[in-house]
Amino acid sequence: MKVKIYDYKNNDYYYEKTSKIIVFFYRTIIGRIFLKLIFTRPWFTKLTSIIIKSKISKIKINSFIKNNKIDMSLYEDKKYNSFDDFFSRKIKEDKRIYNNKKNDLISVCDAKLFVSNIDENLNLKIKNSNYTIKELLKDDMLAKEFNNGTCLVYRLTKDDYHHYYHFDEGKIIKTKKINGLLHTVMPIAHEKYKVYTENNRQYSILQTKNFDSVIYMEVGALMIGKINNDDCQNFKRHDHKGYFSFGASTIILLFKENKIKINEDILKQNQKDIEVKVHLGQIIGCKISENNKI
DSSP, X not given: OXXXXXXXXXXXXXXXXXXXXXXXXXXXXXXXXXXXXIITSHHHHHHHXXXXXXXXXXXXXXXXXXXXXXXXXXXXXOOOSSHHHHHTOOBOXXXXXXXXXXXXXXXXXXXXXXXEEOOTTSEEEEXXXXXXXXXXXXXXXXXXXXXXXXXXXXXXXXXXXXXXXOSSOEEEEXXXXXXXXXXXXXXXXXXXXXXXXXXXXXXXXXXXXXXXXXXXXXXXXXXXXXXXXXXXXXXXXXXXXEEEOSSOEEEEEEEOTTSEEEOHHHHHHHHTTOEEEEOTTOEEXXXXXXXXXX
């Protein structure tokens, strides 16, 4: 199975392969039984975590770099003590994209982006699944604040840089953790499961300077039980927010109505059900000024 992706920077398409084992798990009855009993359970993720944090796991690093075509010149030079240590590597400061124009909306991470509108009934569609904001947040009153708003879904894959950052300055008002399962976030999983409302996740309510109140959610995935957020209430644009451990994962941002406008090139691809590859710090849209509100 291949998933078509649009590379926003290079204005070109490429295909992301889905491994045979993932296809087996999500498209066969026997595979889904294994998922339910073993592989989506938090205890399995904890066991996997012990293995990838061991010194012997270092033997996987070189083949992982080669198979995923990772440019290591972008990252800090250091000796890695385990595969987990390598996976959480940090990018060199001079390799990051910095944009300080307050009205520009920038990507919070390297990922495949999909943008959805939240309708008047708080429903939205992400790939092949229909969701409600109430299900996602587990908070009916908070969900109503995002009626007719915009949802940004950043799907990180194993070749991406798994740290995520703030897009504006502001402060964290409240955080909430929601325990759940750990499905893969690859598109194939959405055929049978409502991944983002079933998976382990946590979110922060941000009061930002330029984009009003925003929900910033981290969603764990297959073999990712731990979401590592920084302990910092106040933040500035480009500040580090946290990182994911090994695997694939997702960031979801919720904006209120008439707060942002996403670039047309991105929306055009999303309308064709194609995710867009974006990079940390890249401009993906802008703030809607008071004069331009509908």
